[in-house]
Amino acid sequence: MEGHESLLVDIVLVSAWLSPLWLAIGFTIRSPLNFLQVVLWMPAAMFTAFLWRGRLYGRIAENNQGAVLISNHRSSVDPFFLQMASRRPIGCMIAREFASGLIVGPIMDILDVIKVGRRGVDTAATKRVIREAKAGRLICMFPEGRLNTTRQFMQACRPGAILVAIKAGVPIIPCYLHNLSFSNVIIQPFYTPAQVSLYIGDPIDVVAMSEGKTDKETLQRVSIHCIAEIGKLAGLSEWQPEMAGKNWLE
Numbered sequence: 001m002e003g004h005e006s007l008l009v010d011i012v013l014v015s016a017w018l019s020p021l022w023l024a025i026g027f028t029i030r031s032p033l034n035f036l037q038v039v040l041w042m043p044a045a046m047f048t049a050f051l052w053r054g055r056l057y058g059r060i061a062e063n064n065q066g067a068v069l070i071s072n073h074r075s076s077v078d079p080f081f082l083q084m085a086s087r088r089p090i091g092c093m094i095a096r097e098f099a100s101g102l103i104v105g106p107i108m109d110i111l112d113v114i115k116v117g118r119r120g121v122d123t124a125a126t127k128r129v130i131r132e133a134k135a136g137r138l139i140c141m142f143p144e145g146r147l148n149t150t151r152q153f154m155q156a157c158r159p160g161a162i163l164v165a166i167k168a169g170v171p172i173i174p175c176y177l178h179n180l181s182f183s184n185v186i187i188q189p190f191y192t193p194a195q196v197s198l199y200i201g202d203p204i205d206v207v208a209m210s211e212g213k214t215d216k217e218t219l220q221r222v223s224i225h226c227i228a229e230i231g232k233l234a235g236l237s238e239w240q241p242e243m244a245g246k247n248w249l250e
Helices: 002-030 035-051 078-084 104-110 123-134 160-168 206-210 216-233
Strands: 055-057 067-071 090-095 114-116 138-141 172-178 197-200
Touching: 035 078, 035 104, 067 078, 067 123, 067 160, 067 216, 078 090, 078 172, 078 197, 090 123, 114 123, 123 138, 123 160, 138 160, 160 172, 160 206, 160 216, 172 216, 206 216
Parallel strands: 055 197, 067 138, 067 172, 090 114, 090 138
Antiparallel strands: 172 197
8 A cells, every 4th residue: 555655656746847848848839939948938937927926918919910019128037028928939139248158148049039239230130130020020129229227217219120110011019117126237137026017009000100211310200109109108198218329328
């Protein structure tokens, strides 16, 4: 009898130990994400749900249309929350210096992030996101271009996301992340409890707004309109974004 009880205990323990694997396999079958991506996103989902108590208001439509998501940018884990809004994998643009290294580099390759240079115009990365958005992928871009550690709602923004959306022929989807602790320490969110909310706005047809034009004046006008929608999601209906000049990194 003791032998049977011991075997039963062993089966329960092994099943419990393998349960994350079964969950990953089951989710992979139902998800556009591949197995390795699911394995890497599962801890992110745990952090989002339990440590940061993420709440989602709105979702991205379940279709095959590409789009460019824009959001305020307060922490290194902002893409974790944006992924909550869609079952499809979201391609995030990440500065190359933060997406390289012996360990981080391969992980970013598995997650298929778009590595981009922050100084100057990264033509290769821009062409890639235009191509992938046109093919139906969701792309996440932060108009501020860097973490906002100030008390301003958003820092000066650039029109790159709007340019990509117009060139790819896809809409802009404004998003707002609320109640993120701001810090320029990359690992700080992973040991800091929070209660974060993500608000998803309505898609904006930037192709119609711009009539397909990408001259400086048109990009400025459309960018201000789209980024102002992030403010409206935050309840700041009168807020108007500031557009950055050439020396925005300084």
